[in-house]
Amino acid sequence: MNYEDRIVTAFTACSVFWAVLGMLAGVYVAAELVWPTIDFGLPGLSFGRLRTLHTTLVLFGFGVSGLVATGLYSVQRTSHVRLFAPGLAWFVLYAWQLTIVLGGASILAGWNAGKEYAELEWPFDLAIAVAWVSFGVVFFGTIARRKMEAIYISNWFYGALIIVVAMLHIVNSLALPATFGKSYSLFAGAQDAVVQWWYGHNAVGFLLTGGFLGMLYYFLPKQAEQPIWSYRLSIVAFWAFVYTYIWAGPHHLHYHSIPEWVQSLGMAMSLILLAPSWATMVNGIMTVSAAAKKLRSDPALKFIVLSLAFYGLATFEGPMLAIKSVNVFSHFTEWTIGHVHSGALGWNALITFGTFYFLVPRLAGAPLYSARLANIHFWLALAGVMLYVLSMWGAGVSQGVLWLSLDKLGEVRFSFNDVMAAMKPYYLLRFIGGLLFLAGAVLMAVNLARTFSGRRTVVVAPPPAHAAKGLT
């Protein structure tokens, strides 16, 4: 039985589509902060709805589709078997994409559950739960049928992603439906806030970090044609990561009405988190350092090298911002938005781009349409993310200084409006950075589409059973 790779192609195509559309929505809301009247008075174009659409499309459309594509591709190759229940995998594809399309439309129509990064209302929450658990059945079913004794490290990360996101999504979405389009959370007050950020931060942890580390651990050694620098370190880092991350959520609620010890625990666990995060970064950097020769021939590897640098930045900046005395300054400023994007653009998007540049030619059985376009994409992405992060650092520090400025009577010296008006130039820079990044993503979409155009997914057979000892 051959590997089921057509599903990988389909998820990859969806991921690229949502990347372009989701980033376009992001660039549009960035433009609205510079020119606020471009919503033309239409509720569907208002900042509140479009911003929610942006995060939903990039997280669940681009991010999750990319993770499912790479997870299904690598689990077959590291288990030496065809996918378990391929029909169910196709159901996941259609259910997931339909949920994003209809869910996106519902956000534009004004439906909102009022939970950050979980804004979709209860009918969509149910659909997500069913699709996600089905993904879990396909993934773990494949692992259960594996011909290899060991479960390779990438599968541990993908597995943690599936289990923890299922747990987070189901608990955080518990709600009492009032009508078809409106529900009320089962949790109230401060409890609701704690559950929300337990979900929110672990979505960052297990989806944006853990899931993409699964991608890294499979595709980096494949691209570099080198084994992982230290397999032992990857296992230690995995368990440290899983144990520590789950406690870090309360750092989103510093100085809020939750018990102080909960805040301090969240801060302490966030600081400890630096160790497993950087262990993984070192593992990645050392793996790639042995494969310098591949850089010239493989534009994809450059993306992964740079994504590791931004992974290092984001995983250092995160614990630092979780320190209460830093958070008091940074929390309600653009610094937070800059931090999120150094992770989301610099780490998640770049590693996904690098992986797609590696994966699509293999799925198509043809070389990449244009290595030159991929190189241009690399520099556009680097310039875009640098401009984004630096402008948000500038804006964040300015906001922090201005908001903490007191007048002679000890009152707040600058109004919210004054401070926001002062941010306009930074927002313009951020808009330009986002536009560059989007332009790069469009180039990638064209490049990958031309690579695949007129072809069918290559059929690959698992190696014979007796050869099944090493990693494929």
Place this chain on the structure above:
Amino acid sequence: MPARFSIFSLVKVLFRPKAAFETLAAQEPPATRVFFGFALWIGLLPPLFAYIGTMNFGWRLGVEPVFLPQRTVFAISAAYFVALLLGFLSSAVIARWMAVTYDASQSLGRCFALMAVVGAPLAIGSVIHLYPHAFINLLVLVPTLIWSMYLLYRGLPVVLHTGPNRGMLMASALIAYLLVAAVSLLGVTVALWGSGLGPLIGN
């Protein structure tokens, strides 16, 4: 580049960086000479410009200017100088530490010189601190920073005698360090401020 790497090499470093890199690759300047003859002096420029600018125009963050007492401005400028020196020294030492992994030259003097050449455009670009309007500073210093990053990618393989591919990897690893160092500086600053060690603006 004259045999002695000193402040008199500045024009060449700024306008003919490629030639400067090649000369550095051929010789091995002692680290102390690079530091005391070049880096220390250009490192003095940003805090000096910042001091003069802040005293004359105040910090301009987009609303009315924020003026600070002279002692505070002096303390901030001195701290800025110390931070720049620490940043320079740590980057050079870390470059030397990384050199083992990337099969590059482990000469401390060359690492010092590389960092000095890469940092020089930023030091000169800091002349914009004379008018400390945050956004105008960003507008000038971000392109300068991109130029410095370009110099790092181009200069590292030449000065530290490694191949272009390994050089690219090592430069990326150094950029990761520099990003982390930059954000640490921001974090340490606001944490100190939060604990009452910083300036009290407006009081």
